[in-house]
Amino acid sequence: RVGMAAQGRRRMLLFGDSITQFGSKVDPLGWATLLQDLYVAQKRSVDIVNRGFSGYNSRWGKLILPSIIEEHRSSPPVLTTIMLGANDASVESCRQHVPLQEYKQNLEDMVMMLRTSWPESIIVLISPPPLDAATWDANKGGVGSGQRELVRAEMYARACAEVAAKVSCPLLDLFSILHKEEGWERHLSDGLHLSASGNKILFEVLIEKIRNEFPSLSDETLPMDFMYHGDIPEDDPASVLGKR
Numbered sequence: 001r002v003g004m005a006a007q008g009r010r011r012m013l014l015f016g017d018s019i020t021q022f023g024s025k026v027d028p029l030g031w032a033t034l035l036q037d038l039y040v041a042q043k044r045s046v047d048i049v050n051r052g053f054s055g056y057n058s059r060w061g062k063l064i065l066p067s068i069i070e071e072h073r074s075s076p077p078v079l080t081t082i083m084l085g086a087n088d089a090s091v092e093s094c095r096q097h098v099p100l101q102e103y104k105q106n107l108e109d110m111v112m113m114l115r116t117s118w119p120e121s122i123i124v125l126i127s128p129p130p131l132d133a134a135t136w137d138a139n140k141g142g143v144g145s146g147q148r149e150l151v152r153a154e155m156y157a158r159a160c161a162e163v164a165a166k167v168s169c170p171l172l173d174l175f176s177i178l179h180k181e182e183g184w185e186r187h188l189s190d191g192l193h194l195s196a197s198g199n200k201i202l203f204e205v206l207i208e209k210i211r212n213e214f215p216s217l218s219d220e221t222l223p224m225d226f227m228y229h230g231d232i233p234e235d236d237p238a239s240v241l242g243k244r
Contacts, residue, residue, distance in 0.1 A: 016083035021052025028196035034203040045222040058106035076118035083126035089156040127157035136191030
């Protein structure tokens with residue numbers, strides 16, 4: 001699993017909705033940005049590829065996943081995260097809503113697609129976070145208010161966990177991780193998306209999971225892409241820099 005991708009540097013793929021897409025923000029500092037800082041800026045070992053699609057649910061995500069798989073066909077990711085469900089959990093009248101059983105089937109189908117296409121890639125399911133409906137509705141200014149509820153977010157988070165158990169897929173239960181804390185609402189920037197603290201928590205628990213369960217992909221284990229500049233022999237750099 002630690003071998004270099006078929007072409008170029010190793011990569012990790014983050015697939016999901018706006019909580020993944022916004023993970024590449026710098027204000028608030030996103031979880032994908034923190035991953036990039038660690039694996040690219042500090043360690044120079046893995047590229048972080050963000051494929052988050054704001055507003056998408058699992059139904060639409062499943063439809064675009066084959067294109068993403070094809071995009072990385074020659075260089076499969078060493079690890080892929082899937083975080084969908086926040087939009088699926090909208091009330092039935094919302095166009096983004098996906099029924100619970102279909103959501104579970106969609107997640108299962110996507111895991112199987114990835115396993116078939118990238119058998120060496122580790123897949124991690126991440127549950128949708130809790131929802132602060134009052135803050136979300138207030139930020140929406142009354143437009144589309146009442147379409148999201150904490151109890152529904154919890155239902156879909158539990159469904160994600162059930163799928164992970166069924167298909168023996170590693171799980172990060174972001175809902176439970178955040179919701180168990182007193183004042184958990186502070187981990188959401190607008191009631192739905194992660195704040196700086198929420199992003200930091202997701203980054204930290206994901207790194208902890210990688211280090212503990214997949215140590216070969218840990219930032220502490222993976223070798224640097226090409227050698228440290230101080231080790232390059234001055235008399236014959238081509239002897240060590242001709243290939244990875």
